[in-house]
Amino acid sequence: MTFEQWRQQAGGTVRFFSLGRHALVEALKVAGVGPGDAVLLPEFICRDVLASLHALGARPVWYAVNESLAPAVQQDAWPAARAVVAVNYFGFPQRLAPFRAYAARTGAVLVEDNAHGFLSRDDHGQWLGTRTEIGIFSLRKSLLLADGAMIRCGMNGFADRLSAPLAEHGGGYAPAVAVKARLRRLPVGGPQVAKAATTAIRLLRQWRSGSSVLGDDAEAERVIPAPAAPHLGLQRELAAFDPEAEIARRRTAYADVEAFARRHGIRPLFPALGDATVPYGFAFRADDAGRQTMQGWAARRGFDVISWPALPDEIAGRVADALRDIRLVNFL
Ligand SMILES: Cc1ncc(COP(=O)(O)O)c(C=O)c1O
Structure with a gap:
């Protein structure tokens, strides 16, 4: 399969x-x-997403999320909104039935946020991000790209409202990631060299801005930190990558890390990897010692362990404790 065939x-x-x-x-x-207008979001989302609402002068309203990252309360108790966002966390399919029921009852438009789940499918074999009329993808979270994201609209009228395509432009939001991709492909020690480069970039960022991660401040809730157009070369890069190989790489990494975690008594967030799930990473819960153990596994393969999400200020105080200790071995 090629990207064009996926499309x-x-x-x-x-x-x-x-x-x-x-x-x-x-x-x-x-x-x-x-x-x-109100947009209904899960109370487990990264703060940056609020910048998309801010750009339109819209405001967030919220539904609570349980330990399995599904809605914690019945949809008939959710607040009114013009649009509702369902998130396929870490590439695992969100069950859409409550969202469809909410949309049918209230007239809200359902958006499938598949930022994490490019190439993943649900139990019926349907590609995540294409299960509703409007789906979004952050391709840069699945592939080593300077930037890259996508919206996909079905044929029931929404596609007609899309803006004109944007011409590719410039070097991208994170040109260093493109360098990392090239290092990763080195014939010897690629993953380790790429990892060392990432560490160097973070240290430099820490030194310059006081924070090693991008967008970890309140401004991230208001400002989208790059022009909307994708970088020059995105289509060429998408045409060149091999989706089947990427699917296999992610699923193999997941099986390996899951077996390792279970041997060390560390609980995966999701009880099982579905037959067609293509995970963004391995999500788990652990104490400090467990995190160290997982960090060791990740470092040997050139992966990072990250904490996700940086929560919006408005909900940071009320998110359940059980959701605060989630970590992710990022397979990027
Ligand atoms: C669930 C979800 N949706 C959307 C986004 C936005 O993606 P991007 O960082 O490419 O803007 C993110 C980013 O972390 C996310 O986690």
């Missing part, structure tokens, strides 16, 4: 962007969200 299977109409946040702005526009 054919996905059907509908797509547009490309630099960041998932720009794809989400487009998704909300297409859904008819405007100034003052």
Whole structure:
């Protein structure tokens, strides 16, 4: 399978962007969200996503999420909104039935946020991000790209509302990631060299800005930190990558790390990897010692262990404790 074949299977109409946040702005526009409108979000989301609402003058309203990352309360108790966002966390399919029921009952437009789940499918074999009329993807989270994101709209009227395609432009939001991709492909020690380069970039960022991660401040809730157009070369890179190999790489990494975690008494967040799930990474819960153990496994393979998400200020105080200790071995 090539990316073009994936696109054919996905059907509908797509547009490309630099960041998932720009794809989400487009998704909300297409859904008819405007100034003052409410957008219903899960209380487990990274704060940056609020910048997409901010761009349209929309405001967030919330539904609580349980330990399995599904809605914690019945949809009939969710607040009213113009659009509702369902998230396929870490590439695992979110069960859409409650969201469809909410949308049918209230007229809200359902957006499938598949930022984490490019190439993943649900138990019926349907590609995540294509299960609703409007889906978004952050391709840069699955592939080593300077940037890359996408919206896909089905054929029931929403596609007609899409903006014109944006021409590729410039070196991208994170040009260092493109360098990392080249290092990773080195014939000897590629993953380790790439990892060392990432560490160096973080140290440099820490030294310059006081924070080793991008966007970890309140401004991230208001500003999308890059122009909307994807970088020059995105289509060429998408045409060159091998989806089957990437699917196999992610699923093998997951099976390996899951077996390792279980041997060390560390609980995966999701009880099982579905037959067609292509995970963003390995999500787990552990104490400090367990995290160290997982860090060791990840470091040997050139992977990072990350904490996700950096929560929006408005909900940071009320998110359940059980959701605070989630960590992710990132397979990027
Ligand atoms: C669930 C979810 N949606 C959307 C986004 C936005 O993607 P991007 O960082 O490419 O803007 C993120 C980013 O972390 C995310 O986690």
